[in-house]
Amino acid sequence: MCAKRTLYVSVMTAATLLAGLGPIGTAVAADRSVGPAAEAEETVQSTSGYHVNSYDVRLDYNPAKETLLGEATLDLVVKEWRDALDLRLQLPARSVQIDGKAATFSADKGTLHVKPVARLSPGRHVKVHVAYAGSPRRTLDDPGEDNLAWAATKDGGHYLALETAGVLFPANSDDADRSAVHLQARVPDGWTAISNGRAGTPVKDGDHKVYRWANREPMRAGYVHFGVGNKWTESDTKLPDGTPVHFVYGSGAEGRGRKLAEALGEAASWEASIFGKYRHDSLTVSFLDFEDPNVPNVTGWNTISMGMEYPGDAETQPVTQDILVHELAHTWLEAVQAKDDYVEETIPTYLQWAWKEKFRKADLVTMYRDKVKKIQWQHTNVYTTGDVAMYALRRLVGDNAFDRALKDWLPNHADRPTAWDAFRTSLEKHSGKDLKPFFAGWFPPEGTKPAYPGDDLVWPAWAKD
Template sequence: MSRNSLFISITCLLLSCWSCATTKHVDIPPVNIYANAPNADVYHASYPLKISIKHTDLDLRFDWERARVFGKATLTLQSYFYPQDSVILDANGFEVKAVMLLQDAARKKLPFTYDGKKLAIALDRKYNRDELFKIFIEYTANPNQLEVGKDIASPDDRGLYFIQPDELAGIPRQLWSQGETECNSNWFPTINNTMLKMTQQIALTVPDSMITLSNGLLKQSKRNNDGTRTDIWKQELPHAPYLVMIAAGNFKIVKDQWRGKEVSYYMEPKYAPYASMIFGKTPEMLEFYSKKLGVDYPWDKYAQIVVRNFVSGAMENTSASVFFDRMNMTPAEYKDETYEDIVAHELFHHWFGDLVTAESWANLPLNESFATYGEYLWLEHKYGREEADMHALNDELAYFAKDKNKELDLIRFNYADREQMFDEVSYQKGGRILHMLRETVGDDAFFASLQLYLKKHAYQSVEVHDLRQAFEQVTGQDLNWFFDQWFLAAGHPLLEIKTHYQDSTKQVIVQIAQKQDLASMPLYKLPIAIDIYVDGHVDRQTVTLTKQEQTFHLPATKSPQLINFDAKKCILGKKEQSKSLDEWAYQYKHAPLFMDRFEVLENLNDVLDSAKAKEIVVAALTDSAWMIRLMALGAIEKFTKDELKQIYPTVKKMATADERSYVRASAVMLLRTLFQNYDNKEIFKIASQDDAPSVQQALHMK
């Protein structure tokens, strides 16, 4: 799932304050999460398994005006290991009308008790683990009547949402569900346990004018005599109950395909012409992920639907992902934000989350860290490492932006509320940790380990040790040290780096100190790549930091022009290192990565009165990375009038010709401020034809 509060945008740099340390979230209502009390004595274990749900069969009709569900559920159940003579189901806010045991063609009433949340059913006898039995439940669900603070924690937990039409606001009537974390039990009886895997069949009876969507394949569609239609959707591969979804409304289906499987995009008719623009790379993503992971996309189809007023950014329901209505984009809006990362995120979940599912909310990063890293993998494949690294920088900034994040383990059992797990630690930090793991074991071993992990645990639930063991089996290495310090501990390293050249021994001396609080964070073991640049030649040395303070002696024939610490730019941590302006200039010109150049501009703020620093900024105005160009525009406010005059043609060109709309918008704003005394009428006339919202906002902002 993509949480609202986790979307990071670089648009804050449009009128860029010099540092890139601030980021801007998408402006939609936040999810309120409250931190644990210090040293809270909380442990959330995995839920016990007493009863397995093997299959769920639902027959659903809807009261659209009163937002009610009239449901008939048939659950095929099995004792997990020990014999059971009762079943306890999650069913929040129901009116339970009948509970029966189905035996062949006969129905037998079963005694039950119901407290408004739990439905406790007494069976006619004990059932052993090799016996299947079926229970029928007739009920009415009232998700809109659930009280916040009593029945549900927030309005985002209703599970099923009836969107009432509003012609003036252009809002159509819709219905959609959102099951994660434990909200599906607000509209059908189930067991809220991520370790369960079940198949399903759902019959949806809706007005004949509506289009429906659910997991799996549409097996039957039948028109009824009362102006309704019943669609029957069948999911034949097992998945967790929270991944069940339904949706209905006035949608147009734009169909695509991948390897003979249907790939479809459900959009409101107004936005359907842009469906291929928004979602059209999905087949290519399916092919890339299937080949990269060595495990083909396993589900029967892949549908993506955009709904109104969704409670999150998106949700990876098995074979049918739901997206928020900011995906209802025009070509102009697409110039600013494509949300391609969200499309990739939800698709990657179909391996990590849907096929292999975290066994508890404490292990949620096994879903969300992977989906976040799936974004990086797609961007790296499609657009190159530079684009992927810019995206990764946003992840790092999101994690570092909140000081409390350093106090939280990645895999953690002491959350006060399971919704707390959906944070920058589970998503962004976890994604960066997976990148470090990839760099640690190498590409071949990394993807071979993921293939083993997925194949071994397909249609099952897992904990973090299953992931570690897959990596250890492939690599033949004990990786407890990596998992203990990154997956099972809080924080990140704070590294103080000092370097100098010792001419008498022809050695580069690298002194590293770990400055993090060792009372709350690990003493890290860190493999570190160090590039030594001597007269155009680069010598990479790899060292392993294991102590709080450690000195390394590395060979060099003469004093280097640059010592590039963490040359792979993969360590998730804070680094303090002083370099001369000459070294920064050399790094900008010669080091190969986006993050090398980002480090340079990030460290020039205090020396911008220097001519050499300004030379770097001028060069950065035409950098290949749009974020670097944006940072450079944010720095020129410290230039003199004569210096501004020299770069004016460059800024003017950027306002209309830069390939990234945010850069064009920033340049337009600077023309209106720093260059307001210049004759900009013609360039503003050209820019006015640019329909990117950011550019239009820059032109008209007061």
């Protein structure tokens, strides 16, 4: 499940937020052994008027105050004439520079308005440096609202995975923009920090430790995860193809987490047989016990956060292997440029069924019949119908065409804004069938009121008792 929540901003003065924050400390040279920053290529038109090539972020976490002191440098290229640049930033900015010169700035409802000395022309490369500070808890919590972004763990840690762009660092106001991300975090001795990407070797800095991560492949800023804890354990392994995997276990979650971690290699190999080679150069998976069991499992690019008590898909059991399969699938499918719930959730939800069929010998015909009889069609969404719809689609086109279409579509078409249409086209090419009626019934356009797809689609001959 990839959940999104609205951020609720508390109005506070910078002076109040800076109370109790110390300096970021000794600057530590970036560890480029984990890979140089890559320049992202745009395949979706920017809506912000600029494109961020890379983010270079430094954070200092104060556990006693639950505060972040941050500095971020955005290397960006202007796409159209701009009198100002709008960045997402929920925490108060302390200073802003453009190419080393002080810039005028103001903040309004989570947007940082930056005004350069002179108008910026298309094609110009600039570096924007922002210093900022604040409390994610105070920023994200709003009385009476259910917002679980800065989630507390039972062992005293915190994890930020929902709506991270603009909280951990200032980010492009265009959520579709993709950039390389280098992140550095300084935490007290005894604390562990985790984030996305290839990790460098932690460096001692007085009574603190500095962690670094590099994401060389351009990613959405909102996919960045960040967690801190002082009772977490870690382990490392590799996927069967050699991709390094870093596991983090919260206190009390290690036993269950390690059992799931042992299943990751088998799951990754199976999903590689469906989607093709694993697409990232690293994978990080955390298993944490959150104070609130409703904190969802969240995947961001090459990082998975598993809430060990999260029920998942309206079932009552804690996290199981098939839910890990679901989250792992997101690390392939988030290659898709355009935000599309059908791509992002329907396929992973179906894979939970396929996993049970392959490794648990589940009878999917019986599961299909039982589920469609219970569905309240006026209240459906991608989670309630994704598995049955995809299974019906597979039965319609045949296993061979279905498998070939998935392998052909993801590496060749997923970076297009019309990825879901490209998936249908790939299925039609490999099956020789016109699938427009099926997609119109089972996968109506976004915003369409849920409706029963019709007896012909829901109850084909193979599904009838």
